[in-house]
Amino acid sequence: MQNGSVRGGGATLYKDGPRFIPFPAASLDKENGRDGQFGNQNLLRFSPFALVGKSRTPAVKGAMLSYETYKTVHLLGVITLVVGLGGLIVHYAQGGESKVWRRRLAITHGLGLVMILVAGFGLLAKLHLMASLPGWAIGKVVIWLLLGGIIALIRRKPALATFHWWATIGLATLAAYLAVFKPF
Numbered sequence: 001m002q003n004g005s006v007r008g009g010g011a012t013l014y015k016d017g018p019r020f021i022p023f024p025a026a027s028l029d030k031e032n033g034r035d036g037q038f039g040n041q042n043l044l045r046f047s048p049f050a051l052v053g054k055s056r057t058p059a060v061k062g063a064m065l066s067y068e069t070y071k072t073v074h075l076l077g078v079i080t081l082v083v084g085l086g087g088l089i090v091h092y093a094q095g096g097e098s099k100v101w102r103r104r105l106a107i108t109h110g111l112g113l114v115m116i117l118v119a120g121f122g123l124l125a126k127l128h129l130m131a132s133l134p135g136w137a138i139g140k141v142v143i144w145l146l147l148g149g150i151i152a153l154i155r156r157k158p159a160l161a162t163f164h165w166w167a168t169i170g171l172a173t174l175a176a177y178l179a180v181f182k183p184f
């Protein structure tokens with residue numbers, strides 16, 4: 001654990017900054033002769049620097065935010081995007097009369113996309129995966145493109161609202177699945 005990273009339990013643990021503690025961390029700490037969940041290492045990981053984590057890895061030293069911050073922004077982006085798409089689907093299915101809502105929903109959708117993209121690549125950098133993107137990350141970029149492009153379909157084919165509805169739910173679920181299970 002001192003050098004590099006440890007994967008396990010669906011979470012990834014890194015040495016270079018304050019981190020969320022996945023449960024395998026406790027057993028790893030025990031193996032390494034530390035106190036487990038509440039040992040020194042974990043106190044360090046819970047430091048207030050978590051919000052604007054100061055990485056000690058030379059390659060990512062500088063103005064990077066913490067893993068937790070990127071993930072929160074990423075998830076905020078997902079929530080914003082899905083709310084925007086849901087609203088857009090209903091808006092256009094019902095005639096798309098309101099200019100105020102058309103603008104509000106388009107901005108919501110766009111903001112969600114930007115937050116997902118920026119924080120998604122921030123997360124990849126934090127996970128040291130930018131040098132060669134794994135398959136699951138490439139899959140997520142494709143899903144991001146589809147969820148960005150679907151707005152054109154929603155506008156032009158409001159009669160397919162039910163399809164857009166389930167496609168949005170399905171694609172968002174697939175993106176989450178790829179990040180959690182990392183199947184390839």
Ligand code: HEM
Nearest residue numbers: 078116117120121123124140141143144172175176179180
């Ligand atoms: C540019 C596209 C995207 C990139 C580069 C990206 C990248 C990532 C990365 C690196 C993680 C962290 C994985 C980890 O902690 O092990 C993550 C988590 C996550 N992503 Fe994305 N993502 C993208 C798009 C999306 C989209 C479009 C959605 C859904 C609409 C999404 C949903 C999620 C969720 C729910 C998680 C949290 C999974 C967990 O709890 O670990 N992502 N993403």
